[in-house]
Amino acid sequence: xxxxxxxxxxxxxxxxxxxxxxxxxxxxxxxxxxxxxxxxxxxxxxxxxxxxxxxxxxxxxxxxxxxxxxxxxxxxxxxxxxxxxxxxxxxxxxxxxxxxxxxxxxxxxxxxxxxxxxxxxxxxxxxxxxxxxxxxxxxxxxxxxxxxxxxxxxxxxxxxxxxxxxxxxxxxxxxxxxxxxxxxxxxxxxxxxxxxxxxxxxxxxxxxxxxxxxxxxxxxxxxxxxxxxxxxxxxxxxxxxxxxxxxxxxxxxxxxxxxxxxxxxxxxxxxxxxxxxxxxxxxxxxxxxxxxxxxxxxxxxxxxxxxxxxxxxxxxxxxxxxxxxxxxxxxxxxxxxxxxxxxxxxxxxxxxxxxxxxxxxxxxxxxxxxxxxxxxxxxxxxxxxxxxxxxxxxxxxxxxxxxxxxxxxxxxxxxxxxxxxxxxxxxxxxxxxxxxxxxxxxxxxxxxxxxxxxxxxxxxxxxxxxxxxxxxxxxxxxxxxxxxxxxxxxxxxxxxxxxxxxxxxxxxxxxxxxxxxxxxxxxxxxxxxxxxxxxxxxxxxxxxxxxxxxxxxxxxxxxxxxxxxxxxxxxxxxxxxxxx
Numbered sequence: 341x342x343x344x345x346x347x348x349x350x351x352x353x354x355x356x357x358x359x360x361x362x363x364x365x366x367x368x369x370x371x372x373x374x375x376x377x378x379x380x381x382x383x384x385x386x387x388x389x390x391x392x393x394x395x396x397x398x399x400x401x402x403x404x405x406x407x408x409x410x411x412x413x414x415x416x417x418x419x420x421x422x423x424x425x426x427x428x429x430x431x432x433x434x435x436x437x438x439x440x441x442x443x444x445x446x447x448x449x450x451x452x453x454x455x456x457x458x459x460x461x462x463x464x465x466x467x468x469x470x471x472x473x474x475x476x477x478x479x480x481x482x483x484x485x486x487x488x489x490x491x492x493x494x495x496x497x498x499x500x501x502x503x504x505x506x507x508x509x510x511x512x513x514x515x516x517x518x519x520x521x522x523x524x525x526x527x528x529x530x531x532x533x534x535x536x537x538x539x540x541x542x543x544x545x546x547x548x549x550x551x552x553x554x555x556x557x558x559x560x561x562x563x564x565x566x567x568x569x570x571x572x573x574x575x576x577x578x579x580x581x582x583x584x585x586x587x588x589x590x591x592x593x594x595x596x597x598x599x600x601x602x603x604x605x606x607x608x609x610x611x612x613x614x615x616x617x618x619x620x621x622x623x624x625x626x627x628x629x630x631x632x633x634x635x636x637x638x639x640x641x642x643x644x645x646x647x648x649x650x651x652x653x654x655x656x657x658x659x660x661x662x663x664x665x666x667x668x669x670x671x672x673x674x675x676x677x678x679x680x681x682x683x684x685x686x687x688x689x690x691x692x693x694x695x696x697x698x699x700x701x702x703x704x705x706x707x708x709x710x711x712x713x714x715x716x717x718x719x720x721x722x723x724x725x726x727x728x729x730x731x732x733x734x735x736x737x738x739x740x741x742x743x744x745x746x747x748x749x750x751x752x753x754x755x756x757x758x759x760x761x762x763x764x765x766x767x768x769x770x771x772x773x774x775x776x777x778x779x780x781x782x783x784x785x786x787x788x789x790x791x792x793x794x795x796x797x798x799x800x801x802x803x804x805x806x807x808x809x810x811x812x813x814x815x816x817x818x819x820x821x822x823x824x825x826x827x828x829x830x831x832x833x834x835x836x837x838x839x840x841x842x843x844x845x846x847x848x849x850x851x852x853x854x855x856x857x858x859x860x861x862x863x864x865x866x867x868x869x870x871x872x873x874x875x876x877x878x879x880x881x882x883x884x885x886x887x888x889x890x891x892x893x894x895x896x897x898x899x900x901x902x903x904x905x906x907x908x909x910x911x912x913x914x915x916x917x918x919x920x
Contacts, residue, residue: 411863411888418883419916420876421463423572426453428460432602432639434479434564437524438487439496444479451475456877458762458868459647461597463875468570480564484557505552514539514552518559526568527596527603528589529613538562572597574915583914588612594912598873599631599903601639621908628904632687638680645683648762648868651676654739660747664821670707671821675738678703681721682737690898693865694856697733697763700726711738711822730824732849735759735815738822745820749788752812759811763855765864765884768808788816788828810837814851863891869902874911886911 425433427445434440444450451472454465490497492504500521503513518538522530541562542555550558563569574590586594592612596604604612608627616623631637646652654675659667681703686695704724709716712731714724726732734740744755761767814837819825826833835847839858845851855861867878867887878887894905906912 410885411892412882412885414882414886418876418878418880420574420874422574423461423463423875424466424468425570425572426460426466428639428643429597429601430570432600432636433569434483436602436605436636438483438500440483440486442483442486444482448475448479450479455647457871457879459644459872461643461872461875462877476570477565480561483564484561487560488553488557501556505556507552510542510546510552510555514542514556514559517556518542518563521560522563523609524603525563526566527572527593527609583910583916585618585914588615588617590915591617591913594873595627595631595907598907599628599640600634600636601643602636618913624907625904628900628907632900632903637687638684641680641684641687644869644872645680646676648872649679649683649734649739650743650758650762651679651739653743654679657742657745658747659742659821663748664819667821668707671711671738674705674708675742675822677705677721678708679734679737679739682734685723687899687903690900692898693862693895693902695733696865697735697852697856697861699733702726702731702737708738713824730817730848733852735852736818736822736848741815741818741822742820747820750812750816750818750820752788752816753808754812755815756808756811759851759855760808762868763864764858764860765867766860807840810845811839811851813837814845815848817847859892859895862895863888866891866894866902866906869906870909870911873906878911 427450430445430450431443434442434444451469453460454467456462456465460466487497487500492498501517502520503509503516505513505517515535519530519535522535522538538559542552542559545555545558546552567573572593574586589609589612592604592608595617596602596608608631611617611623611627617627642651655672657672657675661667682699682701683696685691685701685703686699691699701723703721704712704714704716704718705721706716706719708714709718709724712729714729730736740758741750741755744758745751746754757768814835816828816833816835817824817826819828836844837846837851838844839854843854845854867884870878870887870890878884890902890905890909894902897905
């Protein structure tokens with residue numbers, strides 16, 4: 341068993357074995373068949389598509405090695421496994437529950453979260469190891485110590501300790517504190533028996549010689565180690581594969597962890613208590629709008645965009661100092677901030693989905709303005725126009741250009757692979773084994789295009805490279821550091837290329853326009869959002885078809901339209917029990 345840290349650790353004597361047992365749990369939560377935008381919004385539990393749904397077929401992607409995807413509202417049988425809070429969600433949740441400024445999951449840090457389908461929100465990958473359980477035990481002790489050490493007039497202490505416990509009033513004060521704390525921590529109402537279990541634990545600590553504050557601390561810590569806190573519990577119907585709607589509290593948690601990466605606030609819990617999330621489309625829309633306007637929606641931007649748009653990876657990119665002597669930490673740290681601010685603006689301004697690629701604005705500080713050749717003078721990030729510049733949308737931002745390059749040079753292959761996988765959801769097949777790597781340093785007078793043309797003469801390489809290279813070369817006017825250039829290695833850059841279906845493109849703008857007009861773009865964006873929001877893969881043929889139904893329906897819509905379509909989908913609003 342784990343080493344006891346202090347008196348509060350007594351709260352984990354029975355919690356940790358239970359916590360570890362949850363790691364082996366395969367009870368799953370999922371989503372049913374049905375019309376995703378209306379039926380459950382009106383309380384109708386019919387799972388057949390509504391009669392007025394008519395979705396057009398999607399053009400086959402056979403040119404990229406894919407298959408035809410016909411949109412459908414019939415949801416596949418994928419299940420959502422019980423989901424543990426990931427590291428970012430844990431830190432955000434203890435911030436909003438306890439008022440702490442610490443980030444124990446990321447600064448300690450906890451064992452890293454596994455990533456599946458591009459995201460760290462996939463329930464099946466969020467395992468609980470013995471190491472992680474011990475780290476959570478220590479974090480819970482430190483968080484409770486911090487709370488109990490706050491002065492009596494501290495706002496957060498007064499909020500949680502609604503009465504000051506003493507030996508004389510413990511019988512009434514402890515249940516009062518624990519009842520409210522457990523409701524917030526578990527994100528749902530708690531029963532009298534649940535509260536009494538924590539009170540009994542506190543009483544045992546007192547019987548063992550601890551004072552009333554140590555007893556309360558042990559009970560509070562046991563709440564922080566409970567699976568009801570550490571997991572997003574959605575039970576479903578036991579031993580039944582049938583889909584059932586989430587209740588209002590479960591839906592409130594899905595909403596808050598999607599849009600805030602944290603627990604529901606008091607207003608959202610009040611809406612759930614009134615059962616308005618599942619019965620009133622107007623109240624659901626109003627809740628989404630309110631949450632998107634809240635500063636905590638930065639949690640969605642940093643988590644979803646951070647992973648889908650690779651802004652997290654941008655922080656680890658380091659250019660070769662000899663090749664790019666002006667590259668510095670100021671540029672490295674500015675890269676993800678630009679893209680995160682840009683993506684946040686797309687949502688706040690209700691921009692069309694295609695503006696991710698076609699927007700003529702971005703956000704720069706002094707360092708990025710210098711990099712882009714734009715007027716500077718602002719230490720803080722400022723919105724600027726890109727009109728009249730060679731830059732447009734995401735594909736010419738520093739974060740994308742850097743993470744798809746090598747320290748010494750650009751990588752048309754990495755850039756094309758990123759586009760195909762992240763924007764069109766048609767990643768190329770894995771490279772055959774024993775393929776010799778391309779040179780990092782170009783021969784004098786040679787262009788990267790020439791090196792790749794020689795590489796494609798190998799039949800084992802040609803099948804993939806003939807699809808990928810022409811996409812990547814359309815971005816060759818931007819080097820590995822994101823500088824715009826017309827010459828490379830003493831030779832004029834040729835940025836012509838084509839898409840897999842033969843559509844010719846020349847330069848970043850034409851490539852962005854071609855991708856934005858591709859029917860698969862909106863479908864892929866919907867698939868990425870569904871995967872992140874629901875917490876399971878949509879990679880099966882049936883899952884892809886369901887995502888296509890969502891994507892086709894909002895292809896001409898805005899970013900908030902897509903978010904609301906995902907939130908109102910059957911996949912998001914329902915669960916499925918496990919088959920016996």
